[in-house]
Amino acid sequence: MSTVDGMPELPEVESIRRGLHTWISGRTVTGVEVRHPRAVRRHLAGADDFAARLTGTTVTGTHRRGKYLWLQLDSGDTLLCHLGMSGQLLISSPQDLDGPHLRIRFTWDRGDHELRFVDQRTFGEMLISPNGDDGPEHITHIAPDVFDPRFDVKKFTLALRMRRSQLKRALLDQALISGVGNIYADEALWRAHIHGEHPTDTVSPPQVEELVEHLRAVFTEALAAGGTSFDALYVRTNGESGYFDRSLAVYGKQGQPCPRCTTPIKRVKFTNRSSFFCPRCQPPTG
DNA sequence: GTTGAGTCCTGAAAGC
C-alpha cells in the first residue's frame, strides 16, 4: 500500500496565507536565493530576473484564490505561488539548517527570520505575475472559490449542467470552481450523499446548493483545525503539522465503516488517483 | 467541449 500524502488544498493554503500575512506584510525583500531552477520554471525570464525583480519590493498584502496564493508588491507585481503536492512556506530562523528540499530563500528588512519555500516533490512553483483587474494575470482562468464574494452558485449550477461530464471530475476543474482537491471533493460528496460519477447535466440546483454548503463546511472545519496532514510533507508556516485528517469520513478510509451507516468505504481508481465513497450512502445512480 | 495519456519529481512500498 502506498502512502497517502496530504497535499495543500484550500484550507491549508488559507492557513498559510494567514500565517504569512502576520509575518511579512509591510516588510521589504532584501534578498532572494533560488536554490532550484524548477521552483521558478514558469518565471520565463529565469531565476536571476525573479530575484532581481523581488529585491527591494515591499509586501502590501496577501491574497488567495483556490489553491493559489499571492503577495501583492508595491511594484505593482504579485509574487504568485502554488504549493503543488508537497510545498511548504516556512518562517525560519537564519540559524536553522537548510534541509535537502529548500528551493527558495527570502530575506527581509528585519533580519530576525527568513521565508523558505521548501518542496520535496517540486510540483510547487513561484513566479512574478503582473497584477491585472482580476488578480495575477497568470491565473485569470482560475474560477472563484466558494468563499470568494464573486462565487455565484446559480452560475456554477448552470455551468455544471451545461457540461456532459461527471460531478467529481467537474469539482476538480479549477476553471469551474477552484480550491477543491481530491480529499475535499470526496468528503463533500459523501456529506451530500452524491456519487462522484453523477452526471453533471442531471444534477439538480438543490443538490448543487447543498454540495456547495458542504464544501464551505468542510473547508471551514479544516481551516479551524489548521489543515489536513497525512505525513510530514505538509506543515504550516511555523512548521506545525495540521491535524484535520482525524476528522475525515471517507478519504483514505477504504474498508473502514462509513461513519453514517457502517457500510465499508470503497476505493475506486479515478484518473490516476483514488476516489473514496460509501456505496450505500452514495449510490451510483445518485 | 471533453477525455485520456503523458509530463514533471521524489521517496515509500512492493516486487523480485
Next chain:
DNA sequence: TGCTTTCAGGACTCAA
C-alpha cells in the same frame, strides 16, 4: 537482505 520497479498526485499540454 538488497536491489529494481511501480506508483501517487496537481496542473498543464497535446492528441483524439
